[in-house]
Amino acid sequence: MSVILLLLFCFCLDSGSATDIITSSQPIKDHDYIISNGSAFKLGFFSPVNTTNRYLGVWYNNISVFTVVWVANRQKPLMDSSGVLTITKDGVLVVLNGQKEVIWSSSVTNSVPNSSAQLLDSGNLVLKENTTGRVIWESFQFPSNTFLPKMKLSANVRTGKKVQITSWKSPSDPSIGIFSFGIQPLSLRQVFIWKDDSPYWRSGPWNGRIFIGIPDMYSAFLEGFSFVDDQEGNFHLTFNIAGKPFLLFYALNSQGNLEEKYRYYEEDWVFEWSALKTECDAYGKCGAFGSCDPKNSLICSCIQGFEPKNTEEWNKGNWTSGCVRRTSLLCERVNTSGEEGKKDRFLKLSMMKVPDNADWSSPRDQDKCREQCLENCSCIAYAYETGIGCMSWTNKLIDTQQFSSSGVDLYIRVAYSELNKVVDVKKIVTITVIIGTTFIFFCTYLLWRWMAKQKARKKKATEILLFNREEAQSNHSDNLDQVKVQELPLFNFEKLACATDNFHLSNKLGQGGFGPVYWGKLLDGQEIAIKRLSKASGQGFQEFMNEVVVISKLQHRNLVRICGCCVEGEEKMLIYEYMPNKSLDAFLFDPHKEKLLDWRKRFNIIEGIGRGLLYLHRDSRLKIIHRDLKASNILLDKELIPKISDFGMARIFGNNEDQANTNRVVGTYGYMSPEYAMEGRFSEKSDVFSFGVLLLEILSGRRNSSFYHDEQSMSLLGFAWKLWNADNIIALIDPMIYEPCFEMEMLRCIHVGLLCVQEFAKDRPIVSVVISMLKSEIVDLPRPKQPAFTERQIVSNTDSSIGGKRNFSVNEVTVTMVQGR
Template sequence: MAERITLKEMQGKSLIGWLNILGFLITLFVSSLKFLTGADNIVPGTFLSSNQTMVSAGGTFALGFFSPENSTKSYLGIWYNDIAQKTVIWVANRESPLAQNSSNTFLIGNDGNFLIWDNARKAIWSSNVSISNSTPKNTSGILMDTGNLVLKLGEEILWQSFDNPSDMFVPGMKISLNHRTHKEISLTSWLDEEDPQTGQFTFGIDPRGVLQALIWKSSYPYYRTDVWDGGPTDVALNSSGKYFAYITKGFNDDETYFILSISDNSIHLRYQLLSSGEMQLLEWRNTGWVVLAAVPEDECDYYARCGPYGSCIWSSSSLLCKCLMGFVPKNQQEWDTGNWTEGCAYQKEIKCNEDGFLRLGGMKLPDNSVWLGNLNSSACEVECLKNCSCSAYAYANMSVGNSTRCLHWYGELIDLVQNITSGQDIYVRLDSSELVRIRKSSSLKDKNKHQKAIVAAAVCMGLLFLGVAGYYLWRKRVEHQGQLKEDMPFRTFEADEVENNDSELFTFTTRSILAATNNFSEANKLGEGGFGPVYKGILPGNKEVAIKRLSKKSQQGLEEFMNELKLIAKLQHRNLVRLLGCCVQGEERMLIYEYMPNQSLDKFLFDPLKQANLSWHKRLQIIEDIAQGLLYLHKYSRLKVIHRDLKAGNVLLDGAMNPKISDFGMARIFGVNQTEAITNRVMGTYGYMSPEYAFHGQFSEKSDVFSFGVLLLEIVSGKRSTGFYQHEGPHTLLGLAWELWSNDRSAELIDPSIRQTCDPQEVVKCVHLGLLCVQESPLGRPTMSSVVLMLGKETTLLPSPREPAFSRIFKAYDSSSGVGSYSSNELTMSSISAR
């Protein structure tokens, strides 16, 4: 009897058959895929399983599946591969975690996108970009050595992890806001330390068009940066001076952005937005991460801590809110209890037509500024005064070109912080009668202060007189009794303004200096500079020092001597010579420095018998180190310092031939916002001075840049700028460099003694950079920040220079005066002539 099969049974068997076929096809497809084995790329037909990793070409980063500590979930992420501690910088499936220890797969799907499959071959995450139906099989992926996972179609980037960051900001990444598409690239914190899911904090660029960045908690501001001052680059030098990190900022009609870069890619540096809302800057050192900086740093950093028109002051670990002058608390009772959130209000309402502005200095500019573009200071004020809704304005010179920045505020001023060191000026609108009252009050306070100062000064003078008289009588008595002890070799005192706590200055007696230098014997003489001779000395304990003795004939008076003393005491950098102490006794004035056994750079650079000791690699290192030292002086020391006499003779070499900038007798301190100064006493060394300084006495950071450019070309060529002369062709070293560069022959400038061992491409780059530094106009020269940046990056495209200054100068200088061991630091205007 034949077996009867019902329709339902037939349908069931048919379904089972199809499932078997589908399972076979999936098995066939998966079996056709190839496992990845540590490669840095992925193509269609290959995949990454849960126990495998992709490793970038340089071995810095790895991509694979991971499980956070104390978690049962699995994620696809990228982490540092060359350090002991697994630190994840990016997570793909933050919102779609996988089960731990399951068979997960990362691959390129049929549509050409990155995919993550769970163990059921279900796609739980995709890069999700639109790709033409005719080209999906041609896509490929690569893990870059920057930590960026890239999906490409040929050379076109379709998608990259750097455009979809998690909580980390690493070198090469960009935080941005597109003004046309409103697409933003921002950081989002983890939910907690062990859960990569999206947390409640976000860091990004202000979408309101204000040039600033914020940390938001949910959708509310939590922390706000300063309003950008227009500078294209912020550079942060690490404490050891071994590398620098810089953030390049940009703003145009299409987008606002900033990019993090680092001069040494072997250093691991990262910003991380923590689940607590704190943004940290961290560096990997030996066995762990070190926090270099963090925001919010104190209570005043939290957004709107003191409410509208309230200024936050952080002092000695305590918070204080104060109403701006001309304002009073809205709720005095709440204000007195420490609840400042309601803020302040006008003490006398403004009347629009009878208003003026009160300048408040040292302020973090408030939120909600409106940028009016390139207006001068007067126009910025007038525009605000014309608009009754304008409550304040701020004006600043931009650090790019000749641009300016005019900012207006409309309505209440919020998130004001008093910051004397890095704050800016803001002009707050007040009723004219209120301005008169404030000025009268300030004048009365100043008068009282002046009277108190006079009384205090009189008391101090009286005490000082009594002290001096007492000391004189005591001294005479001791001398008379023959009990005056021998002078100690030196005594120690703490230099209260030196940056490092371990830095000390010593005061030496003349007797101890005479003993150290064998009575200033010729055998101990190291050389002679413009302000006097320099001797080698040996202190007790066989400590070698260099002693600079101010010549009685020198034009460096007590002012220059004390200037050098105070300056170097505050400068601490591995490429600056270290001051150990001083001697000021009678007419003697001496400075005691660390001893540099290889003396000055010019002793090697211009001596035919020693030039070969400076290999090309060493010369390049010297160039980079001098640049780092100058950058520190201009931007990162506690004082902004212009050296004014940078030359080969003022660069000393230690035992390992590391350069240190010396001789700060003519250096000048600039204010934080000061850009240039003028002097009637032009001092320096011919051949290194910029034209604006030599002819007009104007000096600035760009004057030092010019000197650096000359020195750079000297280091490359082994030729001295002072006294350089050719009967045929260019008459100056700068002219020769220009002629060779213009004819694509820059490599010919290299010192012949090292021509066989140099890298021609590096030589060409250095000549190019040197010419940029010696441009006629200061505006055409780069800053030292840019110089260091261009030296550190291998692929930097340099702008084209124009013909440099002094490239066509007649031989109007006696070369013999610049070649010997003595060179005058005073220059008269008639000693340079140009056509």
């Protein structure tokens, strides 16, 4: 009976850890957390990058990139991990430090004793009365730097009260920065970014569907935005993505830029849009009566009919002084001196961002809007937009921009004499266009001739490729479409020789079974890596063709991207994007560099390799088995994002294939699964085995082959298995990366690694399950069975060939044979 009670008590504790509720009797201490009912968001204490200060916040749950969306104690951080979030007896939500001092509170005036707090799936933390469910306070009314779906940014024109987001001071300091984003409801409905309460960026007016000052905003693209006037002085801006297969939010960064980020399924956050893309997006960049165009070398110019107020400063690029009218208006002259003349006219400027500080009226059509402005001498410009009505300006025109698409027609009032100047300019432009068109036609002809020559050269090289491929694979058909080869860019030898200083030894990056790899820089500045097929290589044209055809169609951020190939005479080369950090083994097994890979970086590398492998096995058009996954074939870009490389040994499976057999075993000793090494059978479980070995290497910081001369274990797998059985698996972890706070995550990774290297393929999980295990989406992991190669079975050097069919090496050299697959 006591055992049953104990189990029930443990179950209750486990259930309580997943609650989304906070009460006075259920506070949240540092390192504790609550998760919203749908597991979308998590609330707890955290430390930003490069600081140990602790803050209470809300962030996205189950996403690898830590993304905070709300911070409570922004202005008063905790100096240690003694913080507690609780509800007082009066029903106020508070954060207490170790001395029980209140460092943050919800500060509600209508609090009630019987209340609780709940984290909703929208990311909103609400404080509500338990008996009625009435919401007393909510975090959405006090946002940080993030605008989430269903959140309302608001402004009251009567009271001046605003709900707006404010930037962090820096990425490591969430306190309130100098930038804010919110609604400016006066006259026309717009949104602004303010810097120290001065306009920094402006959206342009809302026309019922879009903000017309954002050129790439389309109603279909940003469906879900809503700008509401409740007729009681309140204006609300919100957006909703209900029913969409992605997450999306807007964040105001510490530099004052509003960024839109979205995430499809399990991909990382993608930057889709930002408010300030060019210098012209900065508020009032060109001063009064100036117009900004980012396509021009001098981005600022005066609106037609105006000239620089200070020509000397203007020519220096100091445009803030703006422009002044070149010829005064007739109505102004008549009013002051009685001078008669031809009436003022309106000059049309197309595709414009309308100026700020417009007056609004609602005449029925554009003609009425024109008449209304013409009759008022102080009206200097007007524009008409369906959904807004008539906009007119009587003061300086500020923050005007020329768009290349979208925008509205802006009509500027100018003196009649200015129109003649515009006509003369049009004549000059027409003549220039005719001359320019003729020149372009001539250049196009020369380009066409050059492209025809290039096409002929490419066709010839492709024929060489296809001929050699048929020679290399005359007895084998692997379901590959040869047309793909024709779509791959071809480089000429001279261009690559120039890029590498004639393949100078100082530009050599390394040497593989394929041949040497060189660094090169093209004339346009692009850095590339060139893999040059060595005549003495055991890997011949078959592997070259295999890599060309396989990888040319693969597109994934965790696979290395091929830029093209070169086939001229006996020269055969593959050109890749350059990876400045070289391969994973260069970091992992170098005592001077391994310290650069802390646990978080290593875990991100593990996840990246897993995602790349998942794409090969499941998400690409055809299932691809890599067959040579190892640390030296994992390249790292400048941000240490892993990219799987070297597809010379890869095999493409048809839609109905699960495994295949071969008499030609290729790969690297220590990474090959037993069924492949001994029997020539391979499947996606073969790659899973290699991934498991790689995972254990990353955790331990030791090569699998480093145990070759060890008297106790023949491999890293055997060593790990002994530690597992001795209940001392923590000893496997590289001391360089061990941190107690990550211990459980590290142990889970080792557990998953041992599941991947089990002796029998049927016992190993598939890659999608491996990724779920690593991300703790699968909580209970099965106990691993004995890995392969745990008993000493190493043959002598003179006995390394088995039946003349399979050669194994104890170093990092890839094994190949010259027999058909």
